[in-house]
Amino acid sequence: MKNQEWKEDGKSRVRSGPEEGRDNRENRNEITRRTFLRKSLLAGAAAGAAANGLFPFIQTIEVAFGAEAFSFAWISDSHLYPKTLNTRFVEKVERAVNEVKAMKPAPDFLIYGGDLAQLGDPVELDLGAEILKALTLKKYYIPGEHDWYLDMGEKWMKLFGKPNWTFDHKGVRIIGLDTISRGPDYWSAKKMSPQERMGHMATLDGSVAGTWAGVGKDQLDWMSKTLSDWPKDKPVIVFSHNPLYEYYPPWNFWVRDWRDVQAGLKPFSKVTSVHGDSHQVLYNEIGKMRSIGMLATSWNWPYPPEGVPVLTTPMVRVDPGDHFDGVGWSKLAVTAADKVNNEYVMWRKDVFAQTQVDSGTGDNTNQILSPRIADRP
Ligand SMILES: [Fe+2]
Numbered sequence: 001m002k003n004q005e006w007k008e009d010g011k012s013r014v015r016s017g018p019e020e021g022r023d024n025r026e027n028r029n030e031i032t033r034r035t036f037l038r039k040s041l042l043a044g045a046a047a048g049a050a051a052n053g054l055f056p057f058i059q060t061i062e063v064a065f066g067a068e069a070f071s072f073a074w075i076s077d078s079h080l081y082p083k084t085l086n087t088r089f090v091e092k093v094e095r096a097v098n099e100v101k102a103m104k105p106a107p108d109f110l111i112y113g114g115d116l117a118q119l120g121d122p123v124e125l126d127l128g129a130e131i132l133k134a135l136t137l138k139k140y141y142i143p144g145e146h147d148w149y150l151d152m153g154e155k156w157m158k159l160f161g162k163p164n165w166t167f168d169h170k171g172v173r174i175i176g177l178d179t180i181s182r183g184p185d186y187w188s189a190k191k192m193s194p195q196e197r198m199g200h201m202a203t204l205d206g207s208v209a210g211t212w213a214g215v216g217k218d219q220l221d222w223m224s225k226t227l228s229d230w231p232k233d234k235p236v237i238v239f240s241h242n243p244l245y246e247y248y249p250p251w252n253f254w255v256r257d258w259r260d261v262q263a264g265l266k267p268f269s270k271v272t273s274v275h276g277d278s279h280q281v282l283y284n285e286i287g288k289m290r291s292i293g294m295l296a297t298s299w300n301w302p303y304p305p306e307g308v309p310v311l312t313t314p315m316v317r318v319d320p321g322d323h324f325d326g327v328g329w330s331k332l333a334v335t336a337a338d339k340v341n342n343e344y345v346m347w348r349k350d351v352f353a354q355t356q357v358d359s360g361t362g363d364n365t366n367q368i369l370s371p372r373i374a375d376r377p
């Protein structure tokens with residue numbers, strides 16, 4: 001990654017850049033190792049985090065505008081099975097919840113970013129809701145495909161309400177988008193059972209469910225209406241399960257109507273999209289919109305064979321012998337100058353390599369050096 005600089009202080013590595021030639025070069029995606037927060041201060045957001053006593057395991061999101069500041073936490077992609085089958089993923093989301101609980105000062109709210117369940121089973125969703133109940137702070141939920149396609153969202157909505165929503169918080173307009181429920185009908189003609197329908201949705205590289213991820217015209221209209229009274233230079237944060245750009249369509253790491261989503265957000269100069277689903281370190285900018293992919297608590301997905309956006313510093317392949325390796329959650333900070341910083345804090349020792357690494361697809365050259373097709377000249 002030629003155009004990315006690393007700062008070394010002997011304890012951690014912080015990515016700061018690439019910044020030259022970018023419209024919003026003041027916005028930085030800062031990434032730290034958890035040991036770093038324990039031992040030293042980092043300029044900018046992490047310094048604030050450390051000063052506030054935030055626990056280093058936790059992926060929190062800290063936002064500050066002028067005199068106002070707040071933090072919030074993101075957890076997603078826990079993929080819970082019923083406890084009778086598997087408690088591995090239960091332990092991980094419980095760890096995340098406990099860490100959020102331990103935050104001082106407490107975050108203002110939690111975003112749960114989808115894929116709470118593995119197969120949409122009501123037992124799984126109830127289990128997740130029960131675990132998250134331990135957090136008494138305000139919680140906002142968006143669905144993932146694993147939550148939805150057994151009963152088409154019935155149980156999820158009973159537990160968590162509407163899958164899209166908006167609110168304002170300390171000078172930020174916040175929007176939760178449902179990128180899940182508008183998948184085309186691939187089941188009726190084939191007379192699939194709900195379990196079969198869900199099974200196809202739960203397959204990363206399956207082709208039967210097709211390009212299911214999308215926002216839909218009705219929701220796009222709703223988003224535009226929601227934003228119609230919002231000043232163009234004030235910050236907007238959009239939460240969604242799927243990325244709001246065409247990262248890798250074969251795995252539905254996108255929404256099929258991403259062009260329309262971006263057109264709707266284009267008038268706004270400070271848009272940050274935060275998404276789940278991809279289970280990996282991921283960063284991209286398109287125009288003035290920045291997109292940051294969150295970690296899962298469950299497992300990492302490999303990077304797609306086409307590679308990652310050029311602004312992403314890929315994470316190192318996960319140790320398969322340690323199921324807490326390479327997962328966790330993240331932290332973002334928006335400063336008084338409206339800079340938005342993201343900080344991943346993973347449950348592992350090393351987050352990034354400074355040299356080329358095999359980050360999961362087995363093709364080192366292709367993986368690290370080739371930008372995804374959409375980024376190539
Ligand atoms: Fe997921």
Ligand SMILES: [Fe+2]
Binds near residue numbers: 114146241
């Ligand atoms: Fe997902």
